[in-house]
Amino acid sequence: MGMSYPTARDEQAAYWYLKLQEPHVGAEDIQAALAWQADPDNRAAFDRVQNFWRAWPDEVAISSGTESSKRARPHLFWQAAAALVAFVSLGVWAVLSLQGPLSEPSTRQYAASIGQIRTVWLEDGTEVILGGATSIRTIFDDDVRRVVMSDGEALFSVAEEPERPFIVDVSNGSARVLGTTFNVHRGPDGATITVLDGIVQVDPPSWRPGASAVLNAGKQVAASLDGEIGEIREVDPLQVASWQSGTLVFADRTLRSIVADLNRYSAEPVTLASTEVADLRVSGNIKLDHIETWLQALGPAFGIDLLHDEHGMVLVSRIESRGR
Amino acid sequence: MKPGLSRGISKGAATVVALDERRAQRECVHARLEALFREHQASLLRFLTIRLGSVADARDCLQLVFARLLERSASLADENLASLLYICARNAATDELRRRKHSEAYTRPQDEGAQISDQAPSPDRQAQASQELTLLLSLLDELPPKCRAAFVSYKLEGLEYREIAARMGITESMVRKYVIKAVAYCAARFEELQGWE
Numbered sequence: 177m178g179m180s181y182p183t184a185r186d187e188q189a190a191y192w193y194l195k196l197q198e199p200h201v202g203a204e205d206i207q208a209a210l211a212w213q214a215d216p217d218n219r220a221a222f223d224r225v226q227n228f229w230r231a232w233p234d235e236v237a238i239s240s241g242t243e244s245s246k247r248a249r250p251h252l253f254w255q256a257a258a259a260l261v262a263f264v265s266l267g268v269w270a271v272l273s274l275q276g277p278l279s280e281p282s283t284r285q286y287a288a289s290i291g292q293i294r295t296v297w298l299e300d301g302t303e304v305i306l307g308g309a310t311s312i313r314t315i316f317d318d319d320v321r322r323v324v325m326s327d328g329e330a331l332f333s334v335a336e337e338p339e340r341p342f343i344v345d346v347s348n349g350s351a352r353v354l355g356t357t358f359n360v361h362r363g364p365d366g367a368t369i370t371v372l373d374g375i376v377q378v379d380p381p382s383w384r385p386g387a388s389a390v391l392n393a394g395k396q397v398a399a400s401l402d403g404e405i406g407e408i409r410e411v412d413p414l415q416v417a418s419w420q421s422g423t424l425v426f427a428d429r430t431l432r433s434i435v436a437d438l439n440r441y442s443a444e445p446v447t448l449a450s451t452e453v454a455d456l457r458v459s460g461n462i463k464l465d466h467i468e469t470w471l472q473a474l475g476p477a478f479g480i481d482l483l484h485d486e487h488g489m490v491l492v493s494r495i496e497s498r499g500r
Numbered sequence: 501m502k503p504g505l506s507r508g509i510s511k512g513a514a515t516v517v518a519l520d521e522r523r524a525q526r527e528c529v530h531a532r533l534e535a536l537f538r539e540h541q542a543s544l545l546r547f548l549t550i551r552l553g554s555v556a557d558a559r560d561c562l563q564l565v566f567a568r569l570l571e572r573s574a575s576l577a578d579e580n581l582a583s584l585l586y587i588c589a590r591n592a593a594t595d596e597l598r599r600r601k602h603s604e605a606y607t608r609p610q611d612e613g614a615q616i617s618d619q620a621p622s623p624d625r626q627a628q629a630s631q632e633l634t635l636l637l638s639l640l641d642e643l644p645p646k647c648r649a650a651f652v653s654y655k656l657e658g659l660e661y662r663e664i665a666a667r668m669g670i671t672e673s674m675v676r677k678y679v680i681k682a683v684a685y686c687a688a689r690f691e692e693l694q695g696w697e
Contacts, residue, residue: 182684190683194676196550199594203583206590210543221687228687230553231632232655295677301644303677333674335644357670373669393669417671 188212189221193229287311288328291441291464293420298323301335302342305420308440308464328440329361331417334374344369346399352377358391359416363433370396372413380405424462431456431491442467445488453480453493529573529581536581537566544589551593561592568592635693639686646670650678651686 182190192209195201213219288294288306295305298314300321306312310328314321321342323332334342334353344351344360346367351360356374360367369378371391380386381403389397389405396411415425424441426434432454435446441464448454456478462470471489474480479494544565548558565588640648646668653664654675661679665672 182681182688186684186688187680190680190687193550194680194683196547199590201590203580203586203590206547206586207543210546213546224691225683225687226550228636228683228690229655231636231690233629233633297681303674303681333646333670333677357674372671413669414671420671421673 183221185218185221186224189218189225193222193225282314282316284314285311286314290439291443293422298335300337300340300342303333303335305331307331307419310440325360325362327362329359329419329437331357331359331372331420333357350379350381352379359413361416361437364436365430365433366398366400368396368398370411370413370416372417378405418461419464422464424464425460426462427459428457429459430454431458434458434462435491438462438467438471442489444468446471447488447490449490449492453491456480530570532581533569533573536585540582540585544585547586548589548593551590552596557596561596562589565589565592636686636690639689639693640682642689643682643685647678647682647685650675651682654679 192212195205196209213222282299284299286296286298286304286306288308288310290309292308293305295303297303298321299316302321304312304323307329310325310330312330313324315324316322319340321337321340323342323344325344325346332342332344332353334356342353344353346360346362346369351358351369353374353376356376357372358374358376359370359372361370369376369391371393373393376391378389378391378397378399380388380399386403386405389408391397391408394410394413396409396413396416398406400406418425424434424437431448435448435454438446446467458474458478460470468482468489471482471491474491475482475494481492481494483490483492541562544562545555545558548561549555552558552561565585569585569588640652643651649668650664653659653667654661659667661672661675664675668675
């Protein structure tokens with residue numbers, strides 16, 4: 177893909193154009209789409225999208241007619257090709273990544289603030305959805321695309337470039353990929369890498385030699401703070417990535433690590449009164465716009481009270497709170 | 501005055517008051533609707549033109565929406581009228597598109613038989629169309645594979661985001677993003693390449 181576009185305006189134009197075509201588009205979206213076009217530059221971008229969309233003749237549609245199925249064939253070829261690339265490339269990067277960088281790397285920083293979920297496009301076309309209070313730094317050169325992530329959560333959809341591996345460095349390990357989609361979560365207990373699509377290799381940090389783990393879709397692995405890579409687990413990848421649509425899903429996690437995540441979204445910080453509370457293991461789904469409700473609901477189930485002090489919300493075990 | 505008559509008058513008066521109230525209420529909604537039509541007319545027309553691809557069809561559709569809403573005005577007292585206007589326009593456009601699809605399917609054999617008529621595209625126009633299609637298809641080759649797959653499934657296969665997500669094993673919102681990215685990129689490239697011709 178070219179370097180100069182699509183611009184953010186082109187993408188907004190495409191977003192609004194597609195939105196307006198949806199059978200169930202809401203009144204608010206219609207009005208917002210029209211308001212957006214009031215700007216002449218936006219309108220020009222919108223017309224460009226419309227022009228492209230309408231240029232397609234109806235009969236290209238794949239499901240109708242003989243002529244169209246002939247034209248549709250390249251599509252099947254592309255899908256097959258994409259699948260092949262994902263397999264073949266696994267062998268390639270192992271060799272290539274031994275080479276050192278030859279050119280001046282380019283470095284950029286991307287960040288989402290507390291409570292924000294933000295999509296960014298890296299210079300190679302990779303899409304990254306950043307969870308709340310997450311920042312990443314990219315260091316790209318001719319040989320390798322490296323992303324450093326020290327905290328938070330991000331969902332990567334990596335642009336395929338067989339000659340240039342994509343590595344996410346989480347300091348207690350690194351995930352190495354080619355053209356794939358995967359989620360990286362970095363919390364107080366370590367890092368968790370989940371693969372939604374494609375293949376990812378998780379390597380231990382250089383200071384702790386050990387075996388790597390190779391993950392395909394639906395697999396997850398955790399790397400502890402001291403760099404130890406755990407067992408490969410089978411997970412529901414859509415559940416792992418559900419934070420991007422505003423729901424955090426936890427299965428048997430400590431409150432310490434859950435609260436660390438919540439604090440990346442909660443307007444009011446949450447603290448834990450004691451290690452006893454912090455070590456409690458909980459499962460559940462939390463809607464990010466109803467964090468307080470979820471915390472309150474811990475009361476009856478776990479004997480925990482939610483108190484408010486001048487710093488924010490505090491979770492206190494009921495025995496403790498009686499003493500307060 | 502006979503007692504019966506006086507009773508009759510007062511009853512009649514009460515009925516008149518009730519009728520007046522109802523009429524006033526209806527006229528009030530009517531007036532609000534008309535004011536809203538005037539305020540949103542240009543936006544609604546623009547929206548319908550985008551959906552239907554023709555200003556003339558958009559006008560017809562809008563006319564229909566106004567007429568239907570005015571008919572229903574008595575039952576519309578407490579609703580969010582501006583939103584309703586857009587939703588009705590949207591639904592009318594969906595109906596119109598559906599109607600077109602059916603009538604196309606119905607008239608197609610006839611069209612093919614009538615190719616010799618002046619409605620048939622000229623050879624020049626046909627050549628231009630096929631050139632354009634080649635250009636469009638070649639643009640897709642410039643896209644990253646997933647982006648391309650999502651776009652092809654959505655635009656050419658006519659699948660819904662949900663179906664594509666299941667097929668590609670990614671989330672619906674990722675599919676949307678791929679399609680948006682594909683459209684944004686291709687639209688800009690399409691304009692650029694057309695400009696060169």
